[in-house]
Amino acid sequence: MSSRQRCLALALALSIASSAAAGADTRPLAQRLEQIREVNRFVPERAMPMLLAIEQEGRAAPLELRIEFLNQLSGGYDGLGKLDEALAVAEELVALGRRHGHNGAMAKGLLRKAYMAYRHAELLDSHQLTWEAERLANLTDDVELKVRATIAAGDAFTEQGNFPKALERLQSAAALARKHGDPTQIVMSLNALIELYGQMREYDKGFETLAEAVAAAEKAHSPGRMSTLKHAEYSLAAATGQYQRGLKALLDSLAIERSIGADSMVAYTLVNLSDCYLKLRDYVNAAAYAEQSIVAARALNDAGLEATGRLNLGQAYLATGRLVDGKRHIEAGMSAYENLGDQPELQSVLVEYGQALERAGDLPGALRAYHRERKISNELFERRRQRAVLDLQEKYETEKKQRQIELLRSENEVNSLQQRIWWLLVAVFALASVVVGLLYRKVRHTNAQLHEKNKELKQQSVRDPLTGLYNRRHFLDYMRTTPQAPVQAGPDQCGALFLLDVDHFKHINDTFGHAAGDAVLTAISNSLGEILRETDMIVRWGGEEFLAFLPSIPRSGLDEVAQRILSGISAVAVVHGEHRLAVNVSIGFAPFPLSCGGLVLPWERAVNMVDMALYMAKSHGRNRAYGVQGFADAGQVCMEDIEQNLEGAWRAGKVKMSVVLGNQASAVQAA
The missing domain is CATH 1.25.40 (Serine Threonine Protein Phosphatase 5, Tetratricopeptide repeat)
Structure with a gap:
């Protein structure tokens, strides 16, 4: 048919x-x-x-x-x-x-x-409900229900990142559907399997499974199922750079959906078409389909879909030089994501938005997008850290309760033994005393273990679980309780702040997976421990950012430290699976305390100044360090103006800065 x-x-x-x-x-x-x-x-x-x-x-x-x-x-x-x-x-x-x-x-x-x-x-509740539904479904003779529940369980494992279990479930669902011979069930299970192969980056298997699924959809005589497979084909084609094939699949899907009146499916296809045309740099069609998707989303009252359409339309406008219209639509889309509470998606959008503004030459706008993305990244990082601490506390409480149960059981055994002793001859009293002594030692040993566990929990609260470095909370507490001026050995000594950001970290996560990103962060933290001194405080500042606080260093040595960090990290080769990853960082740094004339900046403003220097390093090519060395005559500068536009102040001669290049140039420039 x-x-x-x-x-x-x-x-x-x-x-x-x-x-x-x-x-x-x-x-x-x-x-x-x-x-x-x-x-x-x-x-x-x-x-x-x-x-x-x-x-x-x-x-x-x-x-x-x-x-x-x-x-x-x-x-x-x-x-x-x-x-x-x-x-x-x-x-x-x-x-x-x-x-x-x-x-x-x-x-x-x-x-x-x-x-x-x-x-x-x-997601946690969704997964628990799914697995209970799968258990109950397997107690029935309803083959279709078993297939659906097994697919849902596989999808739940996929969402957890547990690909081996997800693959086992979805292959089981496909095998059961094939055995039953219902083409609709076969299409359902194979479609889920195609999506999993895409996430596992096993695209050849994805295309093989797609061919089998299309044949089953032909037998099912279901245009709706065929349309879903066209979307699966688009995902595989886009992931492998076959955008023309993906475009054809979407146009075929749109024709099917319009013929059966599937308005909700049409709306999502229009969004994907606008995204596909953006990838093909056909901004006229990208804008046209984005406008259609916005109209369709409004008809469905789907705020998330409308937000995505506005983001696509904004990107198309930015690419064609319509900066005002582009910004307006992108800001509207991001506002909708904020209202929906979708912070991970908003963070990803801000990265793309900042890059688009940077390409368009709007550096202040790109800087604002960068700071918004950093703020969301830090909030998400803090939530994950709090979740890790809560998990550790829950585990500790469980172990503590188990130890208390064991202790109570031991105490009950002691009481039973004491009752027996009263009925024994006086000659065995010495033996009873020995038993009690042993139990007392056991209690003391248990209490000592509890004390050690409490110390361990306290240590976990100030350490990052992945890298073992101090976390942001510890640094903030330290700065609030420590005098602003560091210990100095003489007039030529000062403290220093170095803020590092891993270059192209999102690309590493997207290409090789989050496990590779974690390996990169761990390798960098180890390298910093070797490059810097034991007296220096190294902090995981957030996501892929690290902060180093050096309490005492020669004023003339800041550029040298920046050079050592750039060279040391560039020399690290991170081995992940079959891949060897080379990474670079961008750095912003400044002496600490940072002062202008007689005014000493609070540490929060000093960190913000270093953060702006870091952004300059990112926007000027990455793999380099920008350092604030000092300021012009205090009567000629306004700190508020400098904090609003550090680069402009530098070029106007109001700020003294140095530039340290990474491996490609291996030189220190001063300005």
Whole structure:
């Protein structure tokens, strides 16, 4: 059957179902639910009126049909974005299953609840619900339910980054679907497997699986399933740089979706088309499809989709020189992400926005985007750190309770032994004393272990779990409780602040994975420990940033330290799997305390000045260090102006700076 014939088949199903909803439909309820099911999967806006028309009959139907009706009703509300209504029906489905001891009903309801938790970004709850649904589904004879639950479990492991378990689950789902012979189930399982292969960067396997899935979709006569596979093909093609193939897949998908009236799918395809044209640098078409996607998203009341469309439109405008319009749309898109609470996506957008502004020559705007991205990065980093500390505390409390139980058990044993001793001859009293002494030593040993664990927990609160360096909290506490002026051996001595940022760190994460990024951060922290002295404080400042505080150093030696750091880190080769990664850093530095005339800047403003110097190093080519050495006559400068635009003040002669180049130049420039 051709694509056109498949589209006509679904259109016929829509026509029959609509006609049935308009007049009296005498067909059995099971037949009508089966007719609505495929429509509900891809065109929920058409299916929901049909479901609501038979709601009274569906709720009064025999148990199996009632379960199927409630499952479809929850799915329809979900497809329309009515998450509260979808969750309420899912809860009703779970309660129905518990009341009748029906594992299938409970599994379907829990799967629906898991989807709702995922929509609200509650991933931990979503995964727990999914795995419980999988357990219950495997207790039934419902093959389709087993396939769906196994796919959902595989997706949950994928979201955790546990690719081996995800692969095992999804391959099991595909094997079960093949054994059952239902082409729709085969397409579902293979589509999830294609997405996993894409994340694992095993693109050849992804394309092989895609070919099998397309053949199954042909047999299923489902244009909606074929459309989802076109999106899978686009993802693989874009990941492998085959943008023309990806563009054709999206245009084919758009034609299918419009022919069956799948408005929500059309909206997402329009967004992907605008993104694809951006990659192809066809900014006219990118803007056109972005504008269409915004209109479609508004019709669906989908704020996240509209935000993505605005970001694409803004990038297209920036690329064509329409800076004001581009900024307006990008800022509107980012504001929507802020309202939705999607900080990881907002951080990624800010990186791209800053780079686009830098290319357009708007350095102040790029600097603002950079600082916003750094702030979000630090907030996310702090949340992960707090989560790690809470996990450690939870583990410690569990171990502490276990030790208390063991201690109580030991004490009970002592009491039992003492009762026996009273009934023994006086001759065994010495033996009882020995036993008590041993138990007392055991208690003392346990208390000593508890003391050590408390010390370990305190140490963890001021150390970064990945690198073992001091964390930002420790540095802030140190600066608040330590006098501003460092200990000086003479007039030629000073303290110093060095702020480092790993160059192209996002590219490393995106290309080789977060495990490679962690290996890079660990290698850099070890290298800094070798380059700097034991008396120097090295801090993991946030994400990929490090701060070094040197309490005492010759004033003439700051550039030399910067050169040592640049050269030392560039010489480190990070081995990750089969790859050897070479990394560089950009640095901003300044003496500390930093003063202008008789005014000594507070340490917070000194750190901000170093941060601005770091940004200059990033924007002037990376792999270099920019150092603030001092200021012109205090009567001729305004610190507030310098803090607003350090580069402009430098070029105007109000700030004395030095530039230290990395390996490519290996020289120190002064200005």
